[in-house]
Amino acid sequence: MASLGSRLVDIHTHVYLPRYAALLRSRTTVPRILTATRDGKPDDKLIILDHDTGRPVGPQYWDRDEKLKFMDRHGIDLSVVSSANPWLDFLPASEAEPMAAQLNEDLEQYCADSPSLTPSLNRLYGFGMLPLVPGISTTALLEAIEQISKLSYLKGIIMGTRGVGKGLDDEALDPVWAALERTGLVVFLHPHYSIEGQWGQKDNGHVLPLALGFPFETTIATTRLILAGVFDRFPALRLLLAHSGGVLPQLSSRLASCIEHDPVVASRLKHDARYYLGKLYFDAVAYGPEELGFVSDVVSRAKHYENNTSVPATATFERGLGSGRMLFGTDHPFFPPLKGTDKWPSVVENLRAIDAVYGWSSSDKDGVRGGNALSLFNLV
Template sequence: MSTGGLASSAERAPYDVHTHFIPEAAMEWLRAERRVGTQWEQRTPDKAPFLTVNGRWAFELKPEFVEAGLYLAAQRAAGVAHSLVSPVPQLFLYESEPEVTAEGARVYNDALAAWVREHPQALSALATVPLNRPEWAAAELERAMGRGLLGAIIGPGCGERLLGDEAFRPLLEAADAHKAILFIHPLLNMDPRIQRRRMPNLIGVPWETTVCAVDLMLSGTLDRYPRIRWLLAHGGGYLPYQMGRLEQGWQVWPGVRSEMSMRPSDYLRRFYYDNVLWDQRVARLLLEVAGAERVLPGSDFPFDLCAWPPAAAQADATAFLGLAHRPFRTQE
């Protein structure tokens, strides 16, 4: 059955590995940067303005996205002691010129790093990187991690290239060297057949995650970069549900397993997953096939489709976030 609305206090998680925020410095850069096609539109009087980026990535800019005090107040009210904050995927800017993407990433990452330094007990953060120029993405990842960020949130690829493509080798080498978190968070699917009834989000987003994860397995990328901590959004998309088909293909077709050192089901336990799933039956399947130690609490706050507050999980979020070295206490 569905988990429904708010979880009971006993089920709430003190950690959240999947949240989003836009610091004021990033908003100021967006307002001033004419090379990015940003538009603000008040669609209905009962909602916040919608922000459209480069003519296609529209979302409601809720106050919790941009007002630090409201974000932290919501965190406290939900009983979340520590959140991993990620840039908003709509602001990846992969479709912009690389110089624009890189400049926006620097502004965004520096602002998040400063916010984390102000609230080390409550916040960790991930960077955004210019995936449209992988060598620049590698440099920005290293720069951002030098400022205290834990890795990066990235899309499943850029343009027609998936992350297993040789072009992304500079970024993956840097991430592996620094044991970075790479959080795979897709944008809306652009398949023209599903551009209606919210299907780009409802089914397109988990599909993009599935495509990326399977490519990382089949291409041998997980073997080549074993120290990257891969985190898959939204419970890994459709990957856990279709593991039987992947296993059968691995057995039947030598070309499927040519770059793999283990079975697909073994690779399933090389990823981490958030538990943004809403349905206890699906959550149990993920726990069974991936292992409870790989499933972390997450919410996708403050988007409309957020599982708020995050459901509790058994995995050691403290270790995943590297909180052991910080002065830390759980909120009452």
């Protein structure tokens, strides 16, 4: 077994727990699992996105042994598993509340019964979920946070971008951010809806909403959090962004400039917008070394903006510093290989990308592969 410092930890890996898969199967409208057979074999389809024609779905989405087999095949020591989109977004509050509580218990059990990595570490940990739907009471949300914080294998929550219907910049969520900050649960912000895209008439499969819409959705949601002052009011909140934060790193200086020139928001925030990127965590699901290196540059640069001073021309950014907030992920069981291969190209590419980042030391890379996750989730 590898030493703790060189563990491979997957923090972006999903499951549809059996109870949730059964719920999707029972539905006649999207999101749903369409049960079918072809040549006598199961040929089920998962339909969750707008204009979705469905994708094959099978035990890799719900069976824990399949998750462990996938981890073994790719040398992944430990995974922090999250329920996949669209969570409970489609349920009325009266159903979302008990379902979230049951799924949190189910996920705790899924992790607790997993093999151990060391006498004090299991191979599976999880992100719980909140019943974040319109009409839910603040009390119900706070009770869900309380429940999750008491479940020993759940280390955070996964959250979409809708909040309780008005997005994440809704002041109604302030008690939720406060409770998440107080309990130290990591918030994994993950897209589902994509954006109103100019996707055109051609059949391009899921490429445009997944490659562009998902990351833009995360970018917009995080920008709205920054603009709403959430990181000023809850500075210890730990927010982990899916898909390396989408295009937020690339657009952060433009964002800062637009804020500075806008009379409505110019004096609203305590810091330059770029400062807040240094408070975030980013998964390393970007598939290329240049993108990873760039995100780490932007994170390293953030500290220069704490006092709203402009960055001196002579400032140097230490890439390695920013890598401390980046964490390996796979997005399993999404993006399975189209052709039968032993290892999944989506995983191999993300590992190669980490290995090839110019300017990251071997200990920076070890951190991104696993050490940063072990620290973030207090597993060491």
